[in-house]
Amino acid sequence: MADQFLFADEAADAEPKESCPPFHILVVDDDEEIHVITKMALSDFNLDKRPLEFHSAYSAKEAKEILATRDDFALMLLDVVMESDHAGLEVARWTREELKNKLIRIVLRTGQPGQAPEEEVIAKFDIDDYKEKTELTYRKLMTLMYSSLRAFRDLQAIEHYKSGLERIIKASAEIFSAQSLNQLSQGILEQLVALLTRTQTAAYCKLNPEGYTASADTDQPLQIIAATGEYKQRVGELLKNNDAQRIVNELRERKETVSYEIHNDTYYGLYKTSQSQYYLLYIRGIGELSDTDKHLLTLFMNNTAIGFEHALLLNQSR
Structure with a gap:
């Protein structure tokens, strides 16, 4: 009895824990029992000290209405039929x-195995998992939650990094100087490539070095002024690429200030x-x-070019 009172006193005196924002989970199923069981099974679940907050939809129509009102759902447990x-598809x-x-992780659940081929569904509908309701035991449900929410968390972090990078790029036009220009553009290019590509191969080049005309009907040398991957050691050299x-x-024949083309997975x-x-x-x-992604690349080209032009004018005025 004394131990019980001691435990109660300590709990009462403890400082309240700082609450973390929950992961929002959307359960879409026309069976009320599925909602109840799912919430009961996951009532104590948390990841990174973040609990779950459940939202319920009982039809495809209702699910769309809820999804349209907010974009912060981490996971949708979605009934097929x-x-x-x-x-559900x-x-x-x-x-x-x-x-x-x-960003939202989509897990399809079906009570009718064979209703839709699993491999075809995953490939065609960009979902993250496909489960039969009978195989979702408590342990497998917990494993599913950890894997899905970790994936969401990491994808969300990348989106935040992109937002931060956008601020860096916007500010870069003001802080470029002749001394820091190459180093800064190099650093930003490395971040862009890491966030947006599957490889690390990129080069930022200037056309029409001194001594060449700007005629649009002739090939202009592409001088590398910042690079990553295999081009990193070739800054100052020419980019030799027939497609480029x-x-x-x-x-160059387009009227836009910024234009791009993607050819053979190359930007x-x-x-x-x-x-x-x-x-x-x-x-x-x-x-x-x-x-x-396109917006970030355009910002990089715009502000880096401005920086190089300012550096050139500064050198000419000396």
Whole structure:
């Protein structure tokens, strides 16, 4: 009895723990029992000291309405068969393609094995896992939560890094100097490549070095001024790439200040300055680019080119 009172006193005197924001979980199923069982089984679950907060939808229509109101769901446990045999698949497709939510982890659950081939569903609908309800024991459900939420956490962190990088790039035009220009552009290029590509191969080049004309119908030397991967030791040399020369010539005929082309998983981005100088951003193994990725690359080209032009004017005035 004394031990029990001692334990109660210590708990009462303890300082309240600082609460961490929860992971938001959306359970989509037309069976009320599934909602109850899922919440009971995961009531004490937490990751990184973050608990779970559950939201319920009982139809595909209701799920879409909830998903459209907020974009911070970490995981959706999604029943396949609801209003129709493939209602859940439609929600998954809509979430990825129309809502363009790439962060939320989507786990399909079905009570009717064989309703849709697992391999085909995972490949076609960009989901993260496919489970039969009968195989989701408590232990497997816990494992699923850890793997899914860790993936969400890491993807969310990358998105935050991109936002921070955007601030760095925006500020770079103001802090560039002749002394720090190459080092800063090199550092930013390395971060861009690490965040946006599957490889580390990139080069930032200036067209039309001194002694060459700016005619659009001739190949202009591409001088490397910042690089990563295999080009890192070749700063100051020329980028020798037939595709690059051909694509640059095509891009130079466009009217836009910034234009780009993706060819064979290689990104060619061309920036034209107010002084009719050209800068090329060459990244190999770029993969698929989101609108945010394209925006970051454009910012890099814009502000880095401004910095180099300012450095050139500074050197000429001395």
